[in-house]
Amino acid sequence: MNTIIQAAIQRSRASIMLLIFLFIAGISAYQSIPKEANPDVAIPMMYVSMSLDGISPEDGERLLIRPMEHELRSLEGIKKMTSTASEGHASVMLEFDAGFDADQALADVRVKVDAARSKLPSEAEEPVVNEINVGLFPVLSVGLSGPVSENQLVYIARQLQENIEAIPEVLEVDIGGDREDLLEVVVDPQVLEGYGLDYQQLFNLVSNNNRLVAAGSLDTGAGRMSMKVPGVIEDLDDVLSMPIKVDGDTVITFADVATISRSFKDPLGFARINGQPAVVLEVKKRSGANIISTIEQTKALIDEASSRFPEGMHINYIMDQSKEVKSMLSDLLNNVLTAVVLVLILIIATMGVRSAVLVGITIPGAFFAGILMIAALGYTMNIIVLFALILVAGMLVDGAIVVSELADRHLAEGQTPKQAWANA
Template sequence: MNLPEFSVNKSVTISMLIMIVVLGGIVAFFGLGLDLMPELEFPMITVVTKYEGVAPEDIENLITKPVEEVCSTLKNVKSIASASEEGTSAVMVEFEWGTNIDFAAQDARDALDRIGMILPSDADDPMVMKFDPSQMPILVYGVTGMKNTMELRDYLEDSVTPRLERIEGVAMSMALGGLEREINVFVNRTKLEAYNISLDEIIATLRAENLNISAGQVTKDYTEYLIRTLGEYKNIDSIKNTVLRKLGDVPIYIKDVAEVKDTHKERRHRTRLDGKDSVIMMVAKQSGANTVNVISKVEKALEEMREEMPQDIKFHAVMDQSNIIKRIASV
């Protein structure tokens, strides 16, 4: 019995098979992920090294050139490009197509570990990052409100982004921009000279005092307790009352030679939305997750949090990939 004859004689069976295939196709269609960009893995890595407060020329000589030399020894390197800016070195390494980028990134990390002694000791460790379009943000909000952007950013990082990261499909949520808190110690040079105290002594004292140190364990009644000495500063007064040294029986405090202020880091960038200072909040999805569904869940979660938030906080969608995907899918 050939296929045409079987199809005619077993019409009910064939109809059932066709229905199963059609239903399977419909289910698979609605289960397809929607994404703006296909999942591609470009054979490229970027080595970023931070060295705050250093000029571009020094960044190039001290960091960029040694990193370039190390990266040039990696296998299957096609080209190397770099950019040296104030406080930042970025080296882009492109590999031949077909190179396993995970292995290449690990080889780069191992090679960079070997030049750790050559790089400046106060520079940050080099970060090796792969170029992955799927890790780009799918949703970007401009957020305004509260007294200032420092309080706004703290609120977002403490109360909003952690809850968004618990949503299924969300890989990362972070806040950028705005003012960042910084404690400044303004030293009075005249008073330092009067007490014969050096700036290095102040730095060393503050570094040594601002530590939590483990003091071992104590066992009592079959229970082991971890003992720690808590020395990290909790407030401004703790810093002011730090003892630098003693002159006889009289202690010299930080407040005797310096002014301590609770302020913010130097502003090098400004984020504004509709003429107001703002904070940027970005959301990235997990690889393979449905972009439209993830954004829908994020918007629903923000709406649920609305009752708990200060009334003046406003979220403005700056970039929403779901809108683009829906327009493309409807064409």
């Protein structure tokens, strides 16, 4: 340590250049480092979600939860398993021991869920494994409301969802209040009876025609080309023009016996903003992305699209975490400036201007050095890092004052400035 101190004092110009470089690099790192409210903390909990329309809680426990629990109980590191069944839905919550490997645990759970899938009813939807991570919580909630039709409101929300998810820093966008599309088919029983058909024949006809048949491959001598018989229904016209019966020269199509219209499934809840129907876009950023930049790009995109919204439609920013991050960064800057000013005033009054300047330089220098190291390690600027930087300011000032006071005492005893500061 003495060798390093002596070398720094003897090469004063190099030390000053290093200090200037530290300030410049620290300021640059402060501008570029990703900023967020909370760090990506892996919470030792996951849950498996299962859905089956119309199933009762009792049947959900027997048909969904028990087969899933049977597979999941063999996982290593599980501390607690909690299951919940409700109408049409069931979930299994897994709590792991502290210090678990999140990636490995997620992979193991997915393997067990895939093994249990064959034991669930065929009508059940695919089980979904969800990990709980505070870094994946929404950072921006945008409410769209106004006196417009529900179809128009959902359409606009889906268009915004697609455009916002194109932003590189955005992970995904969920739509609160969105309703699943439904194709409603109304069959006229009298017409169907007049043509000598029944519902089962109609159902089988649609099911058998909505298939993609692999027909092998064709070897041309120059290469092999796969063959297929496409029969997948792609749009509404494919259904309406489908022939269901041929009587001589007359072809009866699906449109002759039924009417088809687009609709939505029955809502499970309702959203209102100022008494108007509403949907909410919940924006989630990618891990390590700059929350301020992400939200600014999202808002700019929404403002640009708002010119095409129907008259009377309102945009409400219900939650905006970038304001919280900006406030924390502002508090950090204010605390640093306040600490420097108070220390300078106190040391000028007790030890003189020279000591005050030397001590005053150490505070921002240490902050910029810390931020530069945080950026080099790949961490983000979050509430934990900011709290640590503010907390360490008191320790830093104490050390600088002690060294400066001891150097002044050595100077009073007749030592040269280089000797006094080196010994201090």
